[in-house]
Structures are given as C-alpha cells and as structure tokens.
Amino acid sequence: MKKPFVTHEQLKEIVKRYETPFHLYDEKGIRENARALRDAFSWNKGFKEYFAVKATPNPSILSILKEEGCGMDCSSYTELLLSDMIGCRGEDIMFSSNATPAYEYMKARKLGAIINLDDITHIEYLEKAAGIPEKICCRFNPGGVFSISNSIMDNPGEAKYGFTRQQLTEGFLRLAELGVKAFGIHAFLASNVLSNEYYPLLARTLFTTAAELKKETGADITFINLSGGIGIPYRPEETKADIAKIGREVEKAFNEIMVPAGLSDAAIFTELGRFMLGPYGCLVSTAIHEKHIYKDYIGLDSCAADLMRPAMYGAYHHITVMGKENRPNDCKYDITGSLCENNDKFAVDRMLPKIDKGDLILIHDTGAHGYSMGYNYNGKLRSKELLLKENGDVKMIRRAETVEDYFATLKL
Ligand SMILES: *Cc1c(COP(=O)(O)O)cnc(C)c1O
Secondary structure (H helix, E strand, C coil): CCCCCCCHHHHHHHHHHCCCCEEEEEHHHHHHHHHHHHHHCCCCCCCEEEEEHHHCCCHHHHHHHHHCCCEEEECCHHHHHHHHHCCCCHHHEEEECCCCCHHHHHHHHHHCCEEEECCCCHHHHHHHHHCCCCEEEEEECCCCCEEECCEEEECHHHCCCCECHHHHHHHHHHHHHCCCCEEEEECCCCCCECCCCHHHHHHHHHHHHHHHHHHHHCCCEEEEECCCCECCCCCCCCCCCCHHHHHHHHHHHHHHHHCCCCCCCCEEEECCCHHHHHHHEEEEEEEEEEEECCCEEEEECCCCCCCCHHHHHCCCCCEEECCCCCCCCCEEEEEECCCCCCCCEEEEEEEECCCCCCCEEEECCCCCCCHHHCCCHHHCCCCEEEEECCCCCEEEEECCCCHHHHHCCCCC
16 A cells, blocks of 8 residues: 555645645655665765756755755756756756757856767767867667566667767767866666666666777766666555665676776766655645546546646556545546546546545655646646645645736737
8 A cells, every 4th residue: 555645634734725736745755765865875986866857846846855965967948047046056967958959058068067968969069059068978878679687678779869889989089089088978778667677787788888988988987877767666566666775786786897997986976856756746636526427537626737647658646535545445436637638537447435525635656757747738727836844844835827827928
C-alpha cells in the first residue's frame, strides 16, 4: 500500500485555507532524499547533483535543493533565469539543452554555466554566438538500443540527442584547438528506470569512453555527467531504487576503469529530476461529480492541465481516497478531469473504495514532471502549489492562475 506523506486530518486543515486543486510538496522528504543521494556518492570528491529544473521549476523548491548542495540543470532561457533568481550561478549551473537558440547560449555564458553541447555543429554555433569557455561538456549518444539484463530500456539510436562516438573525438580535438582546457562527458540513455543496474551500466559506458578519449585526444576530462533517468515506484508493487547500492556500484566501476586510466580526480555529476522530487509531491483534488453510463466515472476539480502524464503517456499514478484507506477497493472507476478530450483521465478501470462527492482525492508522485508539464488547453487555469514545511506549516509557493494571466498575452 502506498501511504501519502500527509494525513487526512492534516489535509482537511489545509483545505480549510486553500481550496483544491493544488500540488503539495513535502520538504522533509525532499531533504532526506537529497542527503541520501549525497551520501551514496560521498566517495567521489567532486560529486554534485544538478537538479533538472524542468521537473519542478519553482524557486522555493529549487532553494531547498540548493541548501542541500545541489546545482541546477537548465535547458532554456527561463530555467537559467530561475537558477539565477535563487543565487545559483557559475559552475553550479549545467546547461544541457538541444536545438539551442543563440540567445540562450549567450545567457548561459553570461551566468558562467557549464555548457553541455548537444551536437558537433554547436561548437561553431556557440563560438559565434557567445564564445567558447575553458570548461565544456559534450553529450554522447552511443546509438543502437540500450538494454539491461536483456530487456530493452530505451532506443538511443532513435533519440535526437548527442554526438556519435566518432564525433566526440573530432569535437574534443576541435574544442582543444579553440582553447578548451577542461572537458566533461554526458549521456542520458533511458528514462524512469527503477533497476539499480542503470547508473552503473551507463557509468561504465561513459568511463570507458572517457578513458579512450583521453588517450586519443589528450583531453583533460574533469567530470562525468550521468544525467537523469533513475525512476521512482509509481505503482504500489514496485520498489524504490537503492541509491546507496547504486553509488557503490558506480564507485566499483570508477575504480576499475577511471583510476587505472589516470582519471581518479574526475568528478561525478548527476542531473536527476524525477528521483529528487517525484515522490515528494502530490495533486490534491475534490470529487465533484459522479456519473454512471456504460462505465462509472468520478469527475475531479483538476484536469490534465494540472497533471498531463496520464493523458500523454498513459502513465500510472496511484490514487488514495482520503479517509477511506481501510475500506475495500470494490468499485471500478475512471477518474476524470474536465477537458473535452477523452484521454483526460487520471485513472482508467481503477479499483477504489466507493467515492462520494466531496471526498478528497490524492494523486501520488506528482512532484516531478507534474505541475511543470501542465498546459492551458480548453482555457483551463493551472492550480496552485503548496509546500508542507518540515515544521508542519503550509506555505503557498505559487498561486493558482487567474483569468487575467490567461488573457495577458492577447492583443485586443
Ligand atoms: C529531463 C532531463 C533530466 C532529468 O530526467 P529525470 O528523468 O527527471 O531524471 C536530466 N537531464 C536532461 C538533459 C534532461 O533533459
């Protein structure tokens, strides 16, 4: 059984002050998890997590992570502004973008961010747009399929990102000519992977590539960026990735490959998003309608504008009917939002306790790629965001959108 990080009593108090729907984040959980990640990689002197800002782009959340020692992984102009806003600048920013416009490179350079180039042609593009920095990273795409224990995890050969292996060699040589002194390499080969084998396997690929590149080009490789991709258990039967074990396995690979290659000073960087925030956010809604036709439907006061993952990917998000945790799951429902799109369903054929109008419905694991993916289809306005602080207080960290926000871009 999946247990929410708030109790029904707490939530009833919160709802007295803040109307549903809202995303609620758990400061305590965020901090504990960030510390567990840091501990897992404490064997590496330069270790740093660059939080993927796109997952939860709220300055209050970003500040908590910054306090826990994280940098920011940005991939757009506004994400760079968010990072700047919380005082995170210079090499505490990783700029991992693709199809990047010149003005974004200019902003990244101005802030002193570490730039992670997505393509060999971006070398020239960056040189023209903003000049080449002394430290730079290149994103590697090994092509083919990426599998763990014979099961295919993802398909890098179909992905738009990164340099080919040959392009890495050429790119490093060219960048050295242009004055680069310190290099990093990055790869993101699979997303939402629960297996403890993902990072160690990815690390082995990158470590081997780093050792080869050092030999071929003489480049000084100062960091390896393992990027994001560690998954979270969205389903109650899944188990959490064991971050301590992942850290130990990456260390083993580091000792086997990097140390003999003379790369023992290299730092390990990560750009986790989902793993850092996913479980520490939930979407709280009220059941406002009940409908019985060929199937049984419960209509919520939130919709895909607040959480798009189910509509977009058919993603599973666990649901708790608050206060009815101990009742039998003997009703089969589709739990829907109000968009004029039949895919606006948070759950399909879900077995739940009997729901009554007015029940508080908690949708789990919306802390990453939840609010941030929201949109304004059907003129729907996005919900507010609340932070449950460590001392139990609740703070609004983003108000709900208003009609004025929606109309702000119109020229009448
Ligand atoms: C989205 C993204 C991440 C974070 O991915 P998660 O699956 O949330 O861990 C990290 N790096 C880059 C470049 C990304 O695009």
